[in-house]
Amino acid sequence: MAIRKELTDFIRALSRQDWEEVDRILAKLDEEGWTGGAQTISAAFAIAVHRRFHPDDDVRKITRFVADVRNRYEEGRELPALEMEGMIRAALGETDLAENIDGETALSTQIALLAALLEDEALTGDSLEDYIRDVETTAARFM
Amino acid sequence: MTVHDVKATIRSGNTFAEESSKMLRQVKDRLTETAILAHETLHNSHDQDVDAGLQLLVRVERTLDETIEILREAVGHAETFTRDLG
Amino acid sequence: MSDASLAGVVAQLSDVRRRLATAAVDVTRARAEISQADSRYAEAAGDSRHPGIRQALAHVRWASANALTIARFLEQARHHFTCYLERIVPGAAQDDASVGLPDGELLLVQVRERSDLRSGMDAFIGRTFRNIENYQDSGRSTGEITGNTIRIVRAPRRPNGGKYIGTASPAVVPTPHHIDVPEAAGHLVVLGLLVGIAAQRLSHVTRREIARFRRRGHQKRTD
Numbered sequence: 001m002a003i004r005k006e007l008t009d010f011i012r013a014l015s016r017q018d019w020e021e022v023d024r025i026l027a028k029l030d031e032e033g034w035t036g037g038a039q040t041i042s043a044a045f046a047i048a049v050h051r052r053f054h055p056d057d058d059v060r061k062i063t064r065f066v067a068d069v070r071n072r073y074e075e076g077r078e079l080p081a082l083e084m085e086g087m088i089r090a091a092l093g094e095t096d097l098a099e100n101i102d103g104e105t106a107l108s109t110q111i112a113l114l115a116a117l118l119e120d121e122a123l124t125g126d127s128l129e130d131y132i133r134d135v136e137t138t139a140a141r142f143m
Numbered sequence: 144m145t146v147h148d149v150k151a152t153i154r155s156g157n158t159f160a161e162e163s164s165k166m167l168r169q170v171k172d173r174l175t176e177t178a179i180l181a182h183e184t185l186h187n188s189h190d191q192d193v194d195a196g197l198q199l200l201v202r203v204e205r206t207l208d209e210t211i212e213i214l215r216e217a218v219g220h221a222e223t224f225t226r227d228l229g
Numbered sequence: 230m231s232d233a234s235l236a237g238v239v240a241q242l243s244d245v246r247r248r249l250a251t252a253a254v255d256v257t258r259a260r261a262e263i264s265q266a267d268s269r270y271a272e273a274a275g276d277s278r279h280p281g282i283r284q285a286l287a288h289v290r291w292a293s294a295n296a297l298t299i300a301r302f303l304e305q306a307r308h309h310f311t312c313y314l315e316r317i318v319p320g321a322a323q324d325d326a327s328v329g330l331p332d333g334e335l336l337l338v339q340v341r342e343r344s345d346l347r348s349g350m351d352a353f354i355g356r357t358f359r360n361i362e363n364y365q366d367s368g369r370s371t372g373e374i375t376g377n378t379i380r381i382v383r384a385p386r387r388p389n390g391g392k393y394i395g396t397a398s399p400a401v402v403p404t405p406h407h408i409d410v411p412e413a414a415g416h417l418v419v420l421g422l423l424v425g426i427a428a429q430r431l432s433h434v435t436r437r438e439i440a441r442f443r444r445r446g447h448q449k450r451t452d
Contacts, residue, residue: 001278019383026379030372037371042357046350055349074384093349095298095356096202104369106357108378115382138347142287142354149273153282156269160289163262167296170255177248181310184241188313196309203302210295213355214263217288221270224281 001143003136006032007040011135014111015118015128038107039139045110047134048117049091062088069116084109146228153225157218164214171207174200239321242314246307246322253303260296263289291355297348 006025013021029037053062066084070076083101087109090098098106123131144152178200185193267289274282314322 001276001283014379017383019379022379022383026372026376030370034371038357039354042354043350046353050346050350055346072386073381074386075381078381090356091350091353093298093301093346093352095295095349095352096205098353098356103357104374107371107374111375111378112382115379138350138354141290141351143283144273144275152269152273156266156273156285156289159262159266159269160292163259163266163292163296166255166259166262170252170259170299173248174252177245177252180241180248181245184238184245185310185313190313190316192309192313192316196306196313199302199306199309203299203306206295206299206302210292210299213288213292213295214266217266217270217285217292220281220284220288221273222281224273224277224279224285227279227281 001140003036003040003139003143007036007139008132008136011040011044011114011118011132012128014115015121015123015131017119036139036143039142040135041107041110041114043139043142044135045087045114045117046091047131047138048114048121049088051121051131052117053088053092055092057092059085059089065116066113069113072116079109079112080105084113087113150225150228153221157221160214160218160221164211167207167211167214171204171211174204174207178204235318239314239318242310243321246310246314249303249307249310253300253307256296256300256303260293260300263293263296267293287355290351294348294350294352294355298352 006028010022010025010029013019013025052065062085066081066088069084070079070081073079083105086097086101087106090096090101101109178197181197181200185197267286270282270286270289274286277283311322
């Protein structure tokens, strides 16, 4: 089963930091339902993590990145550091670290980290579309 | 595929899932013995590698339990689909 | 430690290492069985959207990814014990744990291939199944949580130790509004981070203000 266009459009808009488009898409998803949303966000996050980090990386690299993300935003301190580190490490293979992170925290940390990872990558054109295709293929395995 | 074929294919899938689950349970049983042996041999070592190795055995056991449960649920879901086929 | 007891440790640790290597191979064989289950379910599923078969598929894919993780953990554990063994008795760990295992089997547990990383991702996505019950019980919607997080990450940044500055786009402060989430025929899938297959009924979801924006019209943050 395919991933809905609104969901990949959401990832594109997030990547481009096109907040008006993000608003428009979120409104549409709220209205029509979020089927496939979890798969898409998780896949987008996991792939973005793997583009930035490697499972063999020193964990301090992850800690520094999380600190940087929390410092970027006015309300960044609201984001929970430990859970953010846990999510990145879980995406890199230590999946049991995600075990005790509740669903709401898992969602919000993934979105926040995804936004930062995509901002740093500044994907455009073909490279953005390659990434989106990768997200679609990966998420579709869980539809 | 006819409904009959679909059901037969699901049954085959279930058999593979159950067989793999059985294999993993056997791994878990043997791993318990291995972990006991490792602890008996190394409990006085105070070594980073030993600690890391023993920790990993704990995580293996947890992930084995989880995977066995996942496979059980997979079969359950497949059976729901089969029932709904009529 | 006496020579006799050291010899005992070496023997027992070698036994542990051999057992872990065997376990890794057994788990890889189990994974091959799971792969067969995946193929059968995929064949039976076709284009069906029935949540049962979609869930069955998602679960076996998760199980397969977990099996690879388990094999990797076993190999890592074995590696740690090998390092320790080599430290206490240099030369003691001459890969004797490979004795008795066919060469081809050893290749099955090579780590760090591309498919290994992909499988790790599958395990991560599949893992999030576990949280969905908690998430659904919390009562907050995906839209709410997403919107609230977006609010944080779109806010203008603050530079290190100084006044914060943001992007140059004009401020837009939408008013909060009420959205009625319609019920899909049959199931409604509440999605969070986690793959949401269970059906839920959403009555009214109040969408929190996506943009409780901060001041706009600042310059970009400089590093």
